[in-house]
Amino acid sequence: MESTSLLKRHGLRSTPVRRLLLEIMDATEHAVSHADLEQKVGGEADRVTLYRALNTFEEHGIIHKVLDREGVARFALCMDNCSTHTHVDEHLHFQCTVCSNVYCLPVEHYPRVAMPTGFNLSRLSLVAEGVCKRCN
Amino acid sequence: MESTSLLKRHGLRSTPVRRLLLEIMDATEHAVSHADLEQKVGGEADRVTLYRALNTFEEHGIIHKVLDREGVARFALCMDNCSTHTHVDEHLHFQCTVCSNVYCLPVEHYPRVAMPTGFNLSRLSLVAEGVCKRCN
DNA sequence: TTGCAAATGCAATAGTGTTGCATTGTTTAT
DNA sequence: ATAAACAATGCAACACTATTGCATTTGCAA
Ligand SMILES: [Mn+2]
Ligand SMILES: [Mn+2]
Ligand SMILES: [Zn+2]
Ligand SMILES: [Zn+2]
Secondary structure, eight states, rough: OOOHEEEHHHTTOOHHHHHHHHHHHHHHHHHHEEEHHHHHHTSSHHHHHHHHHHHHHHHSSSSSEOOTTHHHHHHHHOOOOSHHHHHHHHOOOEEETTTOOOEEEEEEEEEOOOOOTOOOEEEEEEEEEOOOOOOO | OHHHHHHHTTOOOHHHHHHHHHHHHHSSSBEHHHHHHHHTTOOOOOOOHHHHHHHHHHHTTTTEEEOOOTOOEEEEESSSOOOSOOOOOOSEEEEEEETOOOOEEOSSSSOOOOOTTTOEEEEEEEEEEOOOEEEO
């Protein structure tokens, strides 16, 4: 199984719930919330287990978390080869104002901004709003 | 009173709680959360009243809301002349990784990004992380 | 196959934010 | 100054996201 090798590669045990979560996220082109996943897995797993699996995945660089306009977490598989100590997700997060879906979009020239004196920048995130390709 | 005229200008009634909130936010150089305000007003107002006042202020363009890394709302006075139908806050939101404070920072050249085909962008937000001037 | 550490399920809890409704307060007109 | 109209407030209840503790089950390596 593809999911199993991904888990092993990050030093994680391969369990039914984890494999199911990874397969769902792999089959979805936008970021998914905990509520989304809970609905998709049906009664296959407890909601707390989902929270814990998602947190573990994030800590190991398998997925990354983005908060939507309501402050709710949405998760998507990492594109780059992220790990526990290397999390590089330099792309734009776009939330559609119609369907509320959040998309991870590549950006050709990732912008740089100058900071005022005294402020030391370590990460810049781009969050966008608009209408997605499916709602257009 | 300064707060009173600000409220009147936006067609809002001048009440003790509202004036107090505006004075607190005017005296704070970073964005404040509902919990911050609740602590600062002491027993002067109910927590629900604070939520409602903040929502009203935002709807009338007096303040704007930004979600921090934890998804909690923080509020700051609008710099530009915002109103109910005009909300222009083109600046960067910077959260310090040490003190967790969120600052509204002006940006000389606000960046533009090209969107993939099918995606129609309406607003781009800049969210940054790092160490603030006080924690440096 | 067995043992141990890790993962899971279930219950309880914390925190943020909203809604309904009765009461109080602000404003406008008289 | 007074009263009527309407908006704001306080209080209780609720919805939702997320976390923690603990007993039980499971994955995996020896
Ligand atoms: Mn992403
Ligand atoms: Mn701001
Ligand atoms: Zn859409
Ligand atoms: Zn700081």
